[in-house]
Amino acid sequence: MRVATRFLHVGATNPGAVIDVTRQSGLVPCPASLPERVRDVFGARHPTLARRRDHDSPHSAPAPRRKRRGGPGAPVGGGLRAGRRRWRRRAFRLGSGPWTTAVRSGVARRGPAPRADAVPEAHTRRRERASDPECAARRRRPPRRPPSTAGLPAGESEGCPAADEAVLCGCRPRRLPLQPVSLGFRLAVVRHARLRRPGSLVRSELDCPAMRGNRGVSRRSVLSALPVAALAAVPADILTARRRMATAPAPFPQPAVPTSPPVPGPGAQVVEQTLDVRLTDVLVPGYGRVTTRTYNGTIPGPTLRVRGGQTLRLTHVNGLPPNPPHTGGRNTPHRPNSFNLHTHGMHVSPSGDADNVLREFAPRTVDEAAAGAPEPRYVTTVQIPAGHPAGTYWYHPHLHGAIAEQIVGGMTGVIVVEGDIDEIPEIRAAADIVLCINELKLKDGKVPAFTSGGWMAGIPSTFTVNGTVNPTLRLRPGEVQRWRMVAATAFTALRLQVVAEQGNLTMHQIAQDGVTLTRPVALDLLDLAMGNRADVLVRGDAPGRYELRADGLPGPMMTVEVAGDPVEPTMALPASLPPGRPFLDDGDITEPGADREVVFHTDERVFAGAFPNAFRVLGTHPTPAADPGGDLTRDPAYGLFDPQYTNHTLRLGTVERWTVRTDETMPAHSHPFHLHTNQVLLTHRNGRRLDPPVWHDTIALAGGAPGDSATFLVRYEDFTGRTIAHCHQLHHEDLGMMQTVDYVER
Numbered sequence: 001m002r003v004a005t006r007f008l009h010v011g012a013t014n015p016g017a018v019i020d021v022t023r024q025s026g027l028v029p030c031p032a033s034l035p036e037r038v039r040d041v042f043g044a045r046h047p048t049l050a051r052r053r054d055h056d057s058p059h060s061a062p063a064p065r066r067k068r069r070g071g072p073g074a075p076v077g078g079g080l081r082a083g084r085r086r087w088r089r090r091a092f093r094l095g096s097g098p099w100t101t102a103v104r105s106g107v108a109r110r111g112p113a114p115r116a117d118a119v120p121e122a123h124t125r126r127r128e129r130a131s132d133p134e135c136a137a138r139r140r141r142p143p144r145r146p147p148s149t150a151g152l153p154a155g156e157s158e159g160c161p162a163a164d165e166a167v168l169c170g171c172r173p174r175r176l177p178l179q180p181v182s183l184g185f186r187l188a189v190v191r192h193a194r195l196r197r198p199g200s201l202v203r204s205e206l207d208c209p210a211m212r213g214n215r216g217v218s219r220r221s222v223l224s225a226l227p228v229a230a231l232a233a234v235p236a237d238i239l240t241a242r243r244r245m246a247t248a249p250a251p252f253p254q255p256a257v258p259t260s261p262p263v264p265g266p267g268a269q270v271v272e273q274t275l276d277v278r279l280t281d282v283l284v285p286g287y288g289r290v291t292t293r294t295y296n297g298t299i300p301g302p303t304l305r306v307r308g309g310q311t312l313r314l315t316h317v318n319g320l321p322p323n324p325p326h327t328g329g330r331n332t333p334h335r336p337n338s339f340n341l342h343t344h345g346m347h348v349s350p351s352g353d354a355d356n357v358l359r360e361f362a363p364r365t366v367d368e369a370a371a372g373a374p375e376p377r378y379v380t381t382v383q384i385p386a387g388h389p390a391g392t393y394w395y396h397p398h399l400h401g402a403i404a405e406q407i408v409g410g411m412t413g414v415i416v417v418e419g420d421i422d423e424i425p426e427i428r429a430a431a432d433i434v435l436c437i438n439e440l441k442l443k444d445g446k447v448p449a450f451t452s453g454g455w456m457a458g459i460p461s462t463f464t465v466n467g468t469v470n471p472t473l474r475l476r477p478g479e480v481q482r483w484r485m486v487a488a489t490a491f492t493a494l495r496l497q498v499v500a501e502q503g504n505l506t507m508h509q510i511a512q513d514g515v516t517l518t519r520p521v522a523l524d525l526l527d528l529a530m531g532n533r534a535d536v537l538v539r540g541d542a543p544g545r546y547e548l549r550a551d552g553l554p555g556p557m558m559t560v561e562v563a564g565d566p567v568e569p570t571m572a573l574p575a576s577l578p579p580g581r582p583f584l585d586d587g588d589i590t591e592p593g594a595d596r597e598v599v600f601h602t603d604e605r606v607f608a609g610a611f612p613n614a615f616r617v618l619g620t621h622p623t624p625a626a627d628p629g630g631d632l633t634r635d636p637a638y639g640l641f642d643p644q645y646t647n648h649t650l651r652l653g654t655v656e657r658w659t660v661r662t663d664e665t666m667p668a669h670s671h672p673f674h675l676h677t678n679q680v681l682l683t684h685r686n687g688r689r690l691d692p693p694v695w696h697d698t699i700a701l702a703g704g705a706p707g708d709s710a711t712f713l714v715r716y717e718d719f720t721g722r723t724i725a726h727c728h729q730l731h732h733e734d735l736g737m738m739q740t741v742d743y744v745e746r
Contacts (some may be wrong), residue, residue, distance in 0.1 A: 001058065010547075015500070016332075017697070018466055022080060023602070028214065030389055039181065042331070045713070047260070047652050051207060055671070062580075062585060066539060068601050073513055077522045078439055078619055083466055085271050092711075093160055094274070096186065096223065100338050102604075104304065104413070114472055114668060117212035119534065120335065121480040121533075122711045125262070129157070129379060131422075133427060134545060138320050139396070142285050146244065146468075156253070156299055158442050168316065168377065170437075171556035172329060174296060181411055182558070183575060188488045188710035194314050194730075197283055199415070206484055207391045212231065215514055216576055217258045218239050218442065218722055219290055220548050222732065226597075231485045237248050241740045243257070247396060250471075250472075252433070252473045253401065253465075253466040253467060253468045253471055253475065254303075254344050254433070254434060254466060254470055255298070255300050255301070255302060255303040255413065255414060255434055255436060255467075255656045256298065256302045256303065257303045257305060258302050264441075269310050269311070270310070270311045270312075270313050271304070271305075271306050271312050271313065272309055272310075272314075272315070273302065273304060273313075273314055273315075274296075274314070274315045275296060275298075275301060275302075275314055275316050275317070275341075275413075276295070276296050276297070276317040276319060276402040277294070277295060277316065277317065277318055277319060277320060277339060277411070278291060278294070278317075278318075278320055278424065279291055279292065279293055279319075279320065279321070280292065280293070280294040280298075280320030281612055282294060282297065282298070282299055282410070284299065284329060284440070284462070284464060284467060284468070284469065285467075285468040285469060285471070286464075286468055286469025286470055286471075287440075287462055287469050288443070288445070288532075289462075290440070290442055290444060290446060290447075290708075291445060292410055292440075292442075292444045293320065293337075293406055293410070293411050293447075294409075294410055294411065295411060295412075295413055298467060298689050299410035299412075299464065299467040299489065300410060300412045300414065300436045300438060300466065300467060301395075301411070301412065301413030302412065302413060303414045303415070303416060303434055304395070304413065304416070304417070305415075305416045306384055306413070306414045306415065306416070306417055307384070307419060308384055308385060308386045308387060308388040308390070308415065308417065308419060309384065309385075310384050311347075311381060311382065311383050311384070312343075312380075312381070312382040312384060313379065313380070313382075314341065314380040314381075314382075315378075315379055316341065316361050316377065316378045316379070316380065316660035317375055317376075317377055317381060317473040318337070318338075318339070318361050318362065318363045318364075318375060318376050318377075318378070319363075319375045320337035320363045321363060321369070321493045322337065322363055322364055322365055322366045322368075322369055323335045323336065323337050323338060323362070323363060326337070328609075328611075330401070330641070330642075330643070330732075330736075331401075331640050331641055331734075331735055331736030332348050332398070332610075332611050333401050333405065333449075333450035333451070333735075334401040334402070334403070335360070335362070335401055335402050335403065336402050336405050336406070336449065336450070337363045337402075338360050338361060338362045338399050338402060339360075339361050339364065339397035339399050339402060339406060339411070340356070340357055340358075340359045340360060340361050340397060340398055340527055341355070341357075341361075341380050341395055341396075341397065341398070342355060342357050342395065342396055342397070342398035342676070343355045343382055343391040343393060343395050343415060344393060344394050344395065344531060344674075344697070345394070345514050345531075345533070345677065345697040345698075346382070346384070346388070346393050346415065346514075346678070347385065347388060347389075347677065347717070347718070347719075348383065348384060348385070348388075348677070348723040349382075349383065349587060349677075349718075349719040349721060350381050350676055350677050350719060350723035351719070351720065351721030351722075352381075352721075352723070353379055353381050354380065354381060354382050354383070355380075355382060355676070355677070356721070356722075356723075357398040357399070357676070357723060357724060358643070358722060358723075359378075360399055360559070361376070361377065361378040361399075363375075363376065364376060369510075372686075375378035383597040384417065385718065386611060388417055388419075388671050389419070389514055389516065389580040390417050390418055390419025390420055390421050390422060390516070390580070391416075391417055391419075391421070391511050391513075391514030391515060391516065391533075391535065391580060392414065392415075392416060392417075392434075392484040392485075392486060392511065392514055392533045392535055393413070393414075393415040393416075393417065393514050394411045394413060394414050394436070394486050394488060394531075394533065395413050395415055396411060396413070396488070397411050398633075400641065400643075400733070400734065400738065401734055402483040402734070403490075403734055404448045404491075404728045404730040404731045404733070404734050404735060405447060405449065407488070407490045407730055408439060408440055408441040408447055408490050408491075409440065409447040410438055410440060410467070412438060412488040413436075414436050414484065414486055416434075416484065417514070417634050420516075420578050420597050421467050421510070421511070421577065421580070422580060424577070424578075425574075426480070426537075426571070426572050426573055427482060427510070427537070428482055428572040429480070430480045430482040430486070430571070431474070431481045431482065431570060432594075433481055433482065433483050433484065434481050434484045434486070434560070435465055435483050435484060435486065435635065436465070436466055436467075436486045436488055437463060437464070437465055437487055437488060437489065437494065437528075437557060438463070438464045438467070438488050439461045439462075439463055439465060439488075439490055439491060439492055440461065440462040440463075440587065441456055441459050441461060441462075441490075442459070442462055443459050447634075449527055450734070451534045451610060452611065453610060453611045453613060453735075455611060456491070456546075456731075457557060461491070461492060461553075463489075463534075463550075463553065463557055465548075465557055465558045469559065470555060470556050470558060470559055471557040471558055471559070472558075473559070473560050473561070474560075474561050474563065474564070475538070475540040475560055475561070475562050476540050476562070476563070476564040476565065476567050476568040477540045477541065477543055477562055477566035477567065477568065478539065478540055478541070478566045478568065478569075478570035478571060479539065479540045479567045479571055480537055480539045480540075480571040480572075480573065481537070481538050481539075482535060482536075482537055483507075483536050483537075483538055484533070484535055485526070485533060485534045485535070485536060486533050487528035487529065487530060487533065487666070488531075489531075489732070490530060490532045490543040490729070490730040490731065491530070491539065491729060491731060492550075492553075493527070493528065493529045493670050493672070493702070494527070494528045494531065494550045494551070495525055495526070495527050495528075495550060495551040495552075496525070496526045496527075496528065496548060496550050496557070497524055497525050497526070497548075498538065498547070498548050498550060498560060498740055499546065499547055499548075499549055500544055500545060500546040500547065501674065502542045502544050503541070503542065504546075505538055505539075505540075505541055505546055505560065506522050506523070506524060506538075506539075506563075506705055507522075507523045507524075507526055507536040507537075507538055507736070508520040508522050508523070508536060508538070508539075508573055509521045509523055509526065509535070509536050510535050510537060510574070510577055511533075511534065511535035511580065512532075512534055512581070512694050512695060513532060513533055513534075513679065513695060513696050513697045513698065514533060514679075514697070515546075515580035515581050515679060515695035516578060516579060516580035517577055517579075517580075517694070518576070518577060518579050518692060519577055520537065520574060520575075520577065523536075526660075527700060529670070529672040529699070529700030529728065530672050530698070530728045530729060531671075531672060531674055531697075531698040531728045532696075532698050537573055537574075538560075539570070539571065539573065540562045540567075541562065543563050544561075544562055545559060545560070545561040545562075546559070546561075546562065546693070547559055547560070548560060553563060580695065581681075581695055582677065583681060583692070583693060584655055584681050584714075584715060585713075586657075586713075587655065588654065588655040588715070589655050589657055589713070590653075590655050591654070591656070595657045595658065595659065595662075596618035596619070596620045596621075596648065596656060596657070596658045596659075597620045597658070597659050597661075598617060598618075598619045598658065598659075598660040598673060598725070598739075599617070599618040599619040599660075599661055599662070600615075600616075600617060600622070600660075600661070600662040600663070600665050600701065600727055600737065601617075601618050601639065601662075601666070602614065602615055602618045602664065602669070603616065603633045603634070604632055605631070606635075606636065607636065611735060612636075613735070613738050614635075614636075614639075614640065614736070615638050615640070615732045615735045615737035616638065616639030616640060616737065617640075617641075617647075617726075617727070617737055617738065618639045620648075620649070621647045621648060621739075622638065622639040622739075623637060623638065623639055623640055623641065623642045623645050623647065623739070624637070624638070624645070625638035626638070632746055638734035639727075641736045641737070641738040641739065641740075642740075643740060645720070645740060646740050646741070646742045647725075647739035647740050647741065648725070648739065648740075648741040648742070649741075649742050649744060650742065650743050650744070651716065651717075651719065651743075651744055651745070651746040652716050652717065652718070652743060652744070652745055652746050653715075653716065653717070654715070654716055654746065655712070655713060655714070655715045656714060657711065657712070657713055658711070658712055658713075658714065659679070659709060659710070659711045660699065660701065660709070660710055660712075661701065661706075661707060661708065661710070662701045662702070662707035662708060662709075663706070663707050664703025664704075664707050665700075665704065665705055665707070666703045666704075667703050667704050668702075668703070669702075669703040669731055670696050670700065670701065670703065670705075671701045671727045671729055671732065671737070672699060672701060672727065672728040672729065673699045673701060673710070673725070673726075673727065673728070674697060674698045674699075674726060674727075674728040675700070675714070675725045675741070676725065676741070677696065677721075677743065678714055678716055678717060679695050679696065679697045679714075680695070680697065680699070680712040680713070680714040681693050681694070681696075681712055681713045681714070682694050682695070682696050682698055682699060682710060682711075682712045683712060684710065684711035685708070685709075685710050685711075686708060686709055686710075687709065693713075696712070698728055699712065716743055719743060720743045720744055720745060721742075721743055722741070722742045722743075723740075723741055723742075723743070724738055724739065724740055724741060725737065725738070725739050725741050726738035
């Protein structure tokens with residue numbers, strides 16, 4: 001509740017304008033006796049108020065005057081700034097937004113900035129107004145008596161009769177008396193003279209006959225007294241609520257969830273969304289402003305919610321600048337402003353216009369941009385199988401040579417496939433919260449170009465949760481929340497825990513990489529490689545501040561504040577879960593003894609130039625060497641990605657066993673393995689059997705002596721087409737640590 005000046009926005013076709021000093025609900029009641037056009041202003045905007053009316057005053061048209069540099073009537077340009085300073089001292093400025101308060105100079109303005117091109121026309125100099133007989137008559141008019149309030153309900157008054165006549169054609173401001181302000185206080189509605197264009201400066205006057213008994217107080221004094229008077233009239237409980245709202249903590253950030261109306265027609269429902277990609281000036285709370293490539297102007301992009309049996313149709317707009325010229329090879333960074341789309345972890349087709357990472361969504365060329373050609377659009381259509389596991393997935397660009405630079409700038413988003421796990425009573429009762437963890441690499445407010453193998457040297461990672469550095473999530477004691485955790489990182493694996501002096505919060509994992517586990521698993525430490533996801537249930541324990549931290553990182557990812565009234569009774573955790581996928585075992589293997597092996601290996605100082613190291617994928621069916629009889633550690637092609645060579649031909653319906661490992665000796669050198677299209681069942685890690693096995697689509701492999709190894713079973717199902725398997729340390733992928741796989745009919 002406050003008294004403030006409300007300005008009715010004036011459109012370009014409606015040069016007339018109304019300014020009113022009005023009430024908020026209950027503070028200054030709007031009397032029924034006011035004219036209809038005035039009541040409309042007090043209640044809501046009315047199109048007729050902006051309609052231009054002809055004034056019968058001789059001052060409706062501008063009086064002849066000498067044009068001065070920067071003064072009224074001066075053209076836009078040179079002296080406008082000086083003229084604006086003079087006129088601001090005795091004028092209201094009409095803003096372009098719903099709220100603008102600018103009374104004389106020195107009064108704070110709320111709302112959009114004034115129009116820079118506003119120029120007054122219907123103003124006259126003071127000495128010309130003083131000689132006008134009608135203006136002189138107005139000044140000599142005796143004050144009216146305040147209207148009688150007899151017979152009106154308590155708290156009501158008949159209103160200000162001057163409000164119907166307060167057409168002030170530039171007359172000198174009257175001196176207003178200082179009277180106690182009550183709930184019946186009115187200020188006159190002020191009409192102004194004809195304007196050259198909307199947004200001009202106008203002379204105005206505030207007048208109320210109830211205040212004419214005393215003289216000697218200016219408009220400035222009355223306007224300054226209004227906030228104090230308004231506060232005196234506001235009940236204490238409302239003021240307390242206002243203070244509570246002002247000090248309320250910011251809500252926890254969540255990515256936008258667009259709503260898609262059902263597309264009519266036969267078959268399954270189509271979920272449509274446009275993903276607009278361009279360089280955007282983004283505010284990263286806790287860091288500052290950055291200029292980076294984004295989906296729809298946010299980090300991360302919108303969260304896409306779908307169900308099995310639906311079709312996801314995405315329209316991509318490439319609003320990025322033309323690609324710079326490239327003279328290097330295919331396994332060096334190139335085409336940074338082209339992209340495509342990968343629905344990471346989803347079991348969908350890798351062909352056509354679906355999850356096809358061999359496509360390219362190119363921007364306009366230099367000539368097309370110069371000619372003003374429209375920004376190109378591309379369509380991705382993903383048909384989601386009816387039995388698709390319900391869980392958390394994510395999307396990101398996957399064009400070889402451009403992935404790392406785009407993902408460290410924030411081009412990521414979350415996909416939620418809804419289904420059976422969401423209907424479990426204990427899970428349905430929990431708040432569903434997305435935690436998309438991005439790793440940004442920023443220097444001077446932007447992502448450095450990927451121009452050398454050491455492009456990130458000396459640039460620390462900035463970790464955000466839903467686009468904010470260390471946001472605060474609130475949790476009541478006894479409350480259970482479901483956290484959908486997405487490691488949308490390019491370079492860093494995360495070992496996470498929720499810690500505090502009073503003890504850790506336990507994470508109860510219910511899904512890994514989108515596939516539901518057989519039962520919740522209580523964890524103090526949660527490992528997420530680059531690209532992994534985990535759904536966990538977290539229950540508030542002892543009140544206090546907790547922090548979501550990752551080993552080896554200096555600051556917290558997120559703060560968890562356990563506070564408020566305890567939930568009674570304490571929310572329960574589920575005892576069992578519906579399995580997301582049936583298990584495989586060694587008896588399902590189609591060809592025993594025909595196992596596949598993948599070995600991640602790096603040779604240093606192989607190439608001249610900015611990218612000297614060779615990031616190879618060896619093992620079964622590596623890419624052939626350029627010189628098979630030569631030194632393979634110096635070979636420029638051996639084990640490096642070649643889109644024309646198929647490393648693995650995989651037949652539908654078969655089950656195979658793979659072993660993947662790294663021969664890196666340094667633990668910090670991680671090579672997560674990611675296979676597109678089909679999820680894999682991890683059965684052994686470093687030679688030890690897992691009981692039970694766990695479904696993954698990305699498997700962490702850290703270096704060491706020896707480096708990590710993992711064994712998994714995989715069944716190739718449903719979809720044919722060419723796609724890839726690769727290291728999900730995306731710097732390595734862009735430099736060639738990738739292989740081509742081809743799913744074919746059996």
